[in-house]
Structures are given as C-alpha cells and as structure tokens.
Amino acid sequence: MKKRFAALFCTLALFLGFLSLSAWGAPTTIYLLAANDKMCDLPGNTLPVAVNGTIYIPYTVFDKDATGTDLGVYYGIKQDKGTILNLYSLNGNLTFTVNDSTCTDRDGNVMNFRAVIRNNIPYVPAQAVCSYFNLQYSFLVTPDRGTLIRICNSSASLSDLVFLSAASSAMLSRYNAVLQSMEPQPTPAVTATPSPTPTVTPTPSSPPGPTANPKEHVRVYVAIDASEAEGDLTLALPDGFQALFLFTPDSLPGQSALVRRALAGGHSVGLIPTGGTTEEALESLKRGNVLLSHIARTRTRIAAASGELAQALSAEGWRCWQSNVSGSTAATLLANLNTRRTEGRLTLPANSYTISQVTSQIRADGYHCRLPIETELG
Secondary structure: OHHHHHHHHHHHHHHHHHHHHHHHOOOOOOEEEEEOOEEOOOHHHOOOEEEOOEEEEEHHHHOHHHHOOOOOOEEEEEOOOOOEEEEEOOOOEEEEEOOOOEEEEOOOOEOOOOOEEEOOEEEEEHHHHHHHOOOEEEEEEOOOOOEEEEEEOOOOOOOHHHHHHHOHHHHHHHHHHHHHHHOOOOOOOOOOOOOOOOOOOOOOOOOOOOOOOHHHHOEEEEEEEOOOOOOOHHHHOOOOOOOEEEEOHHHHHHHHHHHHHHHHOOOEEEEOOOOOOHHHHHHHHHHHHHHHHHHHOOOOOEEEOOHHHHHHHHHOOOEEEOOOEOOOOHHHHHHHHOOOOOEEEEEEOOOHHHHHHHHHHHHHHOOEEOOOOOOOOO
16 A cells, blocks of 8 residues: 555656646756857857757857857858858858758759758858868757857867866856846836826928938948958858959969959959059059959059059059048948048958948948949049
C-alpha cells in the first residue's frame, strides 16, 4: 500500500511540475556572439537567434569596422527592390535574395539555405555560411552566461576552452544586460485630469498645399575612394545611384575588376595623383590613364586634388574633384551634408556599410543626386 501511495505521489508531483512549466514557459536561451578572440557588440545590439532549430547571425558580423575583426568575408547589400545580400571572399560568393527565400553561389547553384529578416536586418544561417567560407563555427553552452556562437578564421589564437575562460566576465555582463532588457517594465499610473473646453478656431475652406522639400534643390555628388577596396563596392549602392570611383595609379592593377564593374554600371572613374610636386602628380596621372586604357579601354580627365595642386592640374586641362562635406562616420557625413544649401560633394571610404548607409539616406532625403563627370566638374 505504501509503495502504491509513493508512486501516486511521484506521478502527481511530475504532473504539477509539468503544469508549472507550461504556465510559466521554459527559460529563454540567450545567444552571444564572438569573432575570433573578441566578443561582438554589433549595431542595434543585434544577437544570434534560433529559427526552427537553426542558429542565424546578423550579416554585420562580417563588417570588420563594426566588430573590429576581419574574418576575410565581406558583404554588399541592396534594399531598393527587395533585400539582396551578397557575402563574398577571395574564394567564394553567396547571394541571398531575402524576399524570394533563395540563395545562390557564384556559379549560380541554388543552395539549400536562406536568409531571414530579424531586428529589421538580414540574418544568415551561421553554420552553413561558415562551412561555405571555410570558417570555424562553435556552439558553446555555458551554465550561467548563455550560449556563445563563436566564428573564427585562421587568425584566431585562442581555443574555445581558453576563450570561454578569458571572456567569462565580458560574457556575464552581456548576458545580464540582455536579461535585464527582457524584464517587463512597470506601467506608470495614469492620473485622469479634466480636459479643458476646446476653443473652435475657424479654418480656411481650402487645404494647404504640400510642403516643398528644400533638399530637392541641393545637388549632391558622391565619390568613393576605392584604391583599397576589398570586393565589389558597386553592390553597396542603391539601384540607379551613380558615383565616381577614385583610384591611385598604383592601385589600378589590383582593382581592375572593380574598374570594369564600375564602368559597366554607369559610374565614372577618376584618379588620385601621387607625388610631392606638380610634375610628379602629372606623371602619375599619365601613368594611370595608360593603365586604364589597358584595363578598360578608357581614359579620364578627373583627378582628386585640392588647393594649389588643383589649380595647377586645372591649368593642364584636368577636372578636379574636391569634397566640401567632411566626416569620419555615416552620421557625421549626413549631418554635415544637411548644412549645404546648393551643392554637396562627399568622398566615401571603401567601406560597404558606410557607402550603403550614406547613399541610401541621401536618396531617402530627396536630394538631387548627380553623377560626377567631367562636364559637371568644370
């Protein structure tokens, strides 16, 4: 009898425990992210997520300026006609068409994985992408600091075990911050106050006309210093947005593919002269045009120069590109552009994230965007 009672008691306890878990829900798994030997703090506090049992990571983990780690994989993104994300390295390329839930490699083969949108940005399947680009993917469960998703290339120096120990406090602080952000915030009490009797003001019978956008009358020209570009920077530009791609003559042999891609996309190409004197600058420009003629059967008369050098080059028939909007970040560039009343000229670095952010916002703000060509710079 006692054995039957004990068995009944255990069954009842298990049943009540099940009801408790069902009522309160299982604990939420918190995923943290690391690249090589460094924890990642990405824009918007984006973290890995699990979708139907698959771990997805934000594409910004491949932005070396955001993470401080160069994994050897880079990206371009277009969002004009649906989101298209391109991940590429020296040895491969993946194109995710998010709206169609498709992914193809550089040979056009359809892959059996896709990207998803989370936190308003594309996320990609971590293990599949790492496998394609020969990166190491680690799924590291801890008892009190969440689960760490670690992505490494050959530059990583710490083993997973050593890294977990070294990053213990950093992981714990991030884990606690995520937990705190998930706690429901108290709703402030609302005190009812009597509403004043509204005063009726006569309104005109005809509605006012639309407010004119003053930015429509500001001409904006964008150049990209592409001498040290890693990959196809044209993918970072919105569809139909044209820019001037600038190269030093010495960089042209290594950027021949980008030169041809830029020209094929309707962009213009210019040169950044080198040398300490006007004669040396002119000689470097001459050498640059010889290289351009071999690479793409084209020549240019656009040179990036300012001050006395610009005056000297102009006297020799060159059209000089000079920026009048400065800034080291996308936000600063856009803020300084906002102060221009008739014309803004921006030179962007060879960074896909900055190029995408700045040019997409320029278009959204309604500026009058124009392609920097020789006749426009006269």
